[in-house]
Amino acid sequence: MCTLFFYINQFKQERVSSAYWPRVCHLPHMELRLERVTQAPVQTLSPIRPSSIESTSFFYLQMPDIWVQSFTHLKDMPRADTALELLKKTASLVKPIMRKHGWVLPVLAEFYPDNPSLLGVPPTFMYQAFTDRSFPLALLQDLVSISVSVLSSDFILIILRC
């Protein structure tokens, strides 16, 4: 169980005025980070660089329109370029869904397992960017049972039961 606090007044103000990402949720372990960005981000948006996951930091970056950040295909298989195009087309087709939920997928990869009935492997975790379109409470209501109690006029307490 984790607990988080935030100010309603600050939150409303941020939702109107912030161009950056003050809130980043690390979903699978149910760690919820609420952080404030006091200065403009110093990092600029890095382009898509395949097989460089460590260099792509999502925190404090300005919101890009990139939701699948890199692609990996099997170069040894025949028609590898067609596979890469298929991956990119697929990512562009699911882009509206990723954008609406704020999901950021670092790598979309092709694989060719020996098990013929295996079609895909899900990620163990994925980043969630809280934008104006993906409100945190609406997300949390889908995920876990939460209890919200108002402590004062501008301070609320949210308890997550994971």
Added chain:
Amino acid sequence: MGQQILVRLRYPNSPDAFFNQEDVVGTLLHEVRNIF
């Protein structure tokens, strides 16, 4: 790793043949949904 989604693009018996676009999209949506 763990931050990646793996999808199968080719048929198991013939690696030259690819799945349809709709099948790959369905697989990807299924895997995206599986995390939650």
